[in-house]
Amino acid sequence: MPFYYGSVKPFPRHRKLYYEGPDSADVALEATTFLKFRLLDRVRGDFNIIEVEPSRQRRGWGSDMVRALLRAYPDATWSNQSLNRQSGPMFQRLSSEFPERIAPVSRGENGRFTIGLRPIR
Structure with a gap:
């Protein structure tokens, strides 16, 4: 089964709808704000790095x-x-x-976070 690797970057609200030239490009997208993920068969996903x-x-x-990733892949469950x-x-x-889309996350007594089982759909 092939994996799909991708990333999500924010799309600023003030970005122009139609590009008129290089001055309309948004440099904010070059910032270090992103979410990397892995998707298997469009139904099982993993958040790798945020x-x-x-x-x-x-x-x-x-x-x-x-939330944008959840909308883009409505049939996928994530961990x-x-x-x-x-x-x-x-x-x-x-x-x-x-809860039906993202595996449960809890915080233990030691302060560490644990990840539960992926939801089954």
Whole structure:
């Protein structure tokens, strides 16, 4: 079964609809804000890496990228490869918001995040 590897980058709201020249290109897309994922048969996905540059953290950019991915692949269920102290709380909230789409995430007594089994559809 082939895997598909991809990434999601934010698309700024102020970007022009039609390009008129190089001055209309948005340099914000070159920032270090992205979500990398792996997808198998369009139904099983893994979030591999999520990075939101410090100046954009705590503003919903990470959650919005995950929601965009859920909309792009409506039949897929998702799990995480690894979580850290920045991404753990966000994926804990998102797994509660989308329990049928994202594997549950919980925080143990030691403060580490654990990833549950992928939802079955």
